[in-house]
Amino acid sequence: MSPVSKLDEQAALVMPDRGRAALNALVTGLACIAAALLVHFVVGSMVGPFVTRIMLDAGVMIILAVSLNIVNGFTGQFSIGHAGFMAVGAYVAAGITYYSSLALFGSYQAQTGLISVGSLIFAASALVGGLAAAGAGWVVGLPSLRLRGDYLAIVTLGFGEIVRVLLQQSNPQLFSWDETRAASLKELVPPPLGGAQGFQSIPTYTSLFWVALFVAITLVFCFRLKRSSEGRAMLSIREDEIAAQAMGVNITNLKVRAFMFASFFAGVGGALYAHQLGTALRPTDAGFARSFEILIAVVLGGLGSISGAALAAVLLTVASALMIELGPWRMVLYALALILIMIFRPGGLFGVKEAWEVFGGLWRRKAVAR
Amino acid sequence: MSRPILDIEKIAIAFGGLKAVQDFTLRLPTGGLYGLIGPNGAGKTTVFNLLTGVYTPQAGTIAVDGTRVEGTRPHEIAAQGLSRTFQNIRLFGLLSVVDNVMLGCHVRGRHGLAGTILHSPRHVAQERAMRRRAMELLSLFDLASAAGEQAKNLSYGDQRRVEICRALATEPKVLLLDEPAAGMNPQEKKELQALIRSLRDRFGVSILLIEHDMGVVMDICERITVLDYGETIAEGTPTEIQRNPKVIEAYLGTEAA
Numbered sequence: 001m002s003p004v005s006k007l008d009e010q011a012a013l014v015m016p017d018r019g020r021a022a023l024n025a026l027v028t029g030l031a032c033i034a035a036a037l038l039v040h041f042v043v044g045s046m047v048g049p050f051v052t053r054i055m056l057d058a059g060v061m062i063i064l065a066v067s068l069n070i071v072n073g074f075t076g077q078f079s080i081g082h083a084g085f086m087a088v089g090a091y092v093a094a095g096i097t098y099y100s101s102l103a104l105f106g107s108y109q110a111q112t113g114l115i116s117v118g119s120l121i122f123a124a125s126a127l128v129g130g131l132a133a134a135g136a137g138w139v140v141g142l143p144s145l146r147l148r149g150d151y152l153a154i155v156t157l158g159f160g161e162i163v164r165v166l167l168q169q170s171n172p173q174l175f176s177w178d179e180t181r182a183a184s185l186k187e188l189v190p191p192p193l194g195g196a197q198g199f200q201s202i203p204t205y206t207s208l209f210w211v212a213l214f215v216a217i218t219l220v221f222c223f224r225l226k227r228s229s230e231g232r233a234m235l236s237i238r239e240d241e242i243a244a245q246a247m248g249v250n251i252t253n254l255k256v257r258a259f260m261f262a263s264f265f266a267g268v269g270g271a272l273y274a275h276q277l278g279t280a281l282r283p284t285d286a287g288f289a290r291s292f293e294i295l296i297a298v299v300l301g302g303l304g305s306i307s308g309a310a311l312a313a314v315l316l317t318v319a320s321a322l323m324i325e326l327g328p329w330r331m332v333l334y335a336l337a338l339i340l341i342m343i344f345r346p347g348g349l350f351g352v353k354e355a356w357e358v359f360g361g362l363w364r365r366k367a368v369a370r
Numbered sequence: 371m372s373r374p375i376l377d378i379e380k381i382a383i384a385f386g387g388l389k390a391v392q393d394f395t396l397r398l399p400t401g402g403l404y405g406l407i408g409p410n411g412a413g414k415t416t417v418f419n420l421l422t423g424v425y426t427p428q429a430g431t432i433a434v435d436g437t438r439v440e441g442t443r444p445h446e447i448a449a450q451g452l453s454r455t456f457q458n459i460r461l462f463g464l465l466s467v468v469d470n471v472m473l474g475c476h477v478r479g480r481h482g483l484a485g486t487i488l489h490s491p492r493h494v495a496q497e498r499a500m501r502r503r504a505m506e507l508l509s510l511f512d513l514a515s516a517a518g519e520q521a522k523n524l525s526y527g528d529q530r531r532v533e534i535c536r537a538l539a540t541e542p543k544v545l546l547l548d549e550p551a552a553g554m555n556p557q558e559k560k561e562l563q564a565l566i567r568s569l570r571d572r573f574g575v576s577i578l579l580i581e582h583d584m585g586v587v588m589d590i591c592e593r594i595t596v597l598d599y600g601e602t603i604a605e606g607t608p609t610e611i612q613r614n615p616k617v618i619e620a621y622l623g624t625e626a627a
């Protein structure tokens with residue numbers, strides 16, 4: 001028998017009862033749903049289609065940036081292929097909803113109403129897309145055990161490119177259930193996801209409700225992770241791998257886990273993106289341009305800061321909506337912004353801290369000065 | 371004699387042609403406080419790196435409380451009960467002092483994703499217990515008031531003591547201290563000496579200490595091993611070591627050079 005550890009001994013003294021914990025979980029879940037309903041019905045009714053569109057885009061961007069922050073911010077690895085995971089989730093989820101809509105409803109049109117069979121299939125497909133992306137994250141995370149810094153960046157970049165090329169090789173999209181049923185094996189393998197033409201007519205289930213709900217879930221997940229023992233262990237890897245290992249942190253395991261968590265949410269974000277009005281998925285969605293945008297949000301917000309990444313995601317989305325006429329010049333501005341951050345505020349807006357820690361600190365310092 | 375808590379048998383490593391450590395043998399009894407000394411570059415830190423799995427020994431065996439650990443990964447060795455501090459302090463600079471010490475508790479915790487995200491009772495209790503334990507340790511070192519500071523903002527001496535706290539938080543059987551008095555003033559050194567002695571009594575931890583300050587080593591260590599150019603040139607009580615001609619020569623030799 002192993003001796004009782006000091007930690008176990010003390011934990012036994014402060015164990016909260018099950019009822020309270022269950023209540024806490026329930027309240028948190030309901031709060032997420034309530035917030036999503038509020039955004040959907042109250043805020044949604046006050047704004048026009050242009051602002052709604054920006055809110056949807058911003059929500060998806062928050063999910064992407066906050067999740068990439070788990071890898072680049074918490075564990076201090078450098079992934080520049082986040083869009084690859086996003087594309088995996090987007091294509092998997094879109095494939096599920098599109099073909100199941102053809103089969104069940106005879107049309108790719110989304111069913112109306114906030115809660116319908118179609119929208120539940122959509123929610124489930126987002127989770128499946130997330131899981132598929134997490135699986136890809138596991139595969140990419142494995143080499144990251146040995147690689148660091150620039151080398152890992154190249155692997156993740158390569159992953160995005162591989163996804164792009166594989167998607168280009170997919171079969172042409174099928175446009176009716178009859179056509180799908182009649183399809184030969186050759187037309188179904190590789191799956192009919194549109195190839196270079198892109199994947200179109202995806203049912204438009206993405207609404208403020210679903211985006212807000214998944215944003216809330218992502219934020220709760222990330223905050224609780226950061227403030228947990230696992231989260232501290234991830235941050236310790238970023239600070240000093242040798243010391244982290246010496247203190248008993250299994251750094252290989254945690255690096256892979258970080259990759260899987262991040263790619264899961266990237267996949268979910270991709271699913272939400274895919275089901276937006278007017279989206280046609282293209283293999284280039286997996287490419288570097290989008291990965292770069294997500295990376296900038298994380299660096300701008302401060303590596304490790306969840307609220308920083310979320311705020312930067314919103315800022316960038318609004319800015320790019322206002323600069324839509326600039327077209328490709330946007331990328332130049334992004335690059336310029338990144339360089340300026342690196343020079344003038346290398347830690348990003350908030351560094352590793354959260355917004356309230358930064359502003360709380362300022363306030364307290366002023367109070368002391370007075 | 372009962373089984374030693376740390377049993378090192380003829381471990382060795384060479385970096386290219388440089389034999390950094392050869393045939394190093396040491397038996398640390400439970401509750402022992404032993405010293406490891408030697409001139410600069412003698413291989414002392416390399417011994418610690420071999421023990422904690424930073425390097426894998428090319429020969430020899432290491433057993434912690436009867437369990438062989440050579441060749442296993444650093445975090446597994448920590449879980450077996452070997453913890454250390456670093457000569458060139460390696461705190462998690464951007465994390466708060468209390469988070470640094472709580473990280474030490476990580477290895478004794480149990481972690482599940484669902485529990486972490488859903489705040490299961492066990493998870494909440496464990497987090498509270500970690501914070502409590504970390505604060506207890508910090509109070510013991512008079513560092514409780516600095517708990518919220520980022521570790522990098524502390525003074526050198528305080529950082530060294532936070533490192534000891536963090537190492538103790540892993541609930542080690544054996545604590546390896548690499549030059550804990552370096553950079554401290556005489557007053558701090560005196561306090562540190564008393565503290566190291568009390569650690570053993572309070573935590574039941576056995577200690578192996580690397581230290582350049584002979585005053586500190588001779589005063590608190592029961593037995594001392596002397597390394598020079600990777601080889602063990604002497605082993606014995608402080609009095610024996612002080613009289614040993616080989617040791618005197620090794621130290622005078624480096625001073626003369």
Ligand SMILES: Nc1ncnc2c1ncn2[C@@H]1O[C@H](COP(=O)(O)OP(=O)(O)OP(=O)(O)O)[C@@H](O)[C@H]1O
Pocket residue numbers: 385388390408409410411412413414415416417457
């Ligand atoms: N990873 C490595 N690669 C090559 N040589 C190394 C490596 N680590 C240590 N050495 C060499 O091994 C020898 C012993 O170094 P070590 O750091 O163990 O000395 P030390 O006794 O701790 O010295 P000090 O008192 O200065 O801390 C030195 O010559 C050092 O240069």
Ligand SMILES: [Mg+2]
Pocket residue numbers: 414415416457
């Ligand atoms: Mg040394």
